[in-house]
Amino acid sequence: MASTETRTFVVLYTYAAGVGEKRAELLDAHRAYLGALTEEGSLLAAGAFLDSNGGLLLLRAPSLLVLEDLLDRDPFHLGAVIVDREIHPWAARLGTALPSLGASVASSV
Template sequence: MNYFAVLYRYAPDSELIATVRPRHREFLGSLKEEGKLVGSGPYTDGDGGALIVLRLPEPAGVEDAASLMNNDPFLKEGALDGREIRAWNPVLNIFDGQ
């Protein structure tokens, strides 16, 4: 399996984020059911943004993760200020077998 860190940037007080959040969470729920979502959630430091960790079968790359995340309502509705997707290696991996 290959892992990817998806970093979202958005203002903590974004009304558009609040409006789109239910559809975003439905989308993430579908990824969880498919076994592709390891975890997700907003940063709690008051600066906004969120982290999503994906697990995709080999030989998936960043392009595959981006293609998948292009379906997120946050992106489709233009609610994000930025997005970064990076391949990630969980050296101490507690995610196997989930």
Template sequence: MTTFAVTYHYADEPERLDAVRPEHRAFLGRLHESGELIASGPYPDTGGGQALLILQGEDDSDVLAALDGDPFRREGLIERREVHDWNVVIGSIGGA
């Protein structure tokens, strides 16, 4: 398994994001329980406009497929997703 860092860039629709957030967090909670999602959370300095998700997967398409069911994505609240292989050099996270 490879570790991946995914950045979500959210739509500037705070009320809709707030309305869907509980379902979004439940979805991410299930990914965490399954071991696919290691950690996630928003970047506070972006005013809630971006978040970082750390996942394990075979490749980037595997990771994005795991995130395709995110209610934020379903509702059109994710404008862009960036995915990068993440090479953990110092320290450890998940299975890295």
């Protein structure tokens, strides 16, 4: 039987230089895609950095391979808006957001 346990990951996006217009064109599709990930329970939080150089996503996935597949389907990735992404497994241990993140985040490694 396959495990249904999920892990939590922090993903840092870095936007390519000079893609502001392309980013604006793809923003609605990017937000719709992230909205779908939210509805299915994969995306916990996301947002752009205020300096417009990238963004941060907090996601749940059963494995790194599944997570990479999700990220590869992001319209920002497909449209070459993202020049780099860092993926870090993450475990929430302290903070006021723990109750809203759920127990599985606090116990994931």
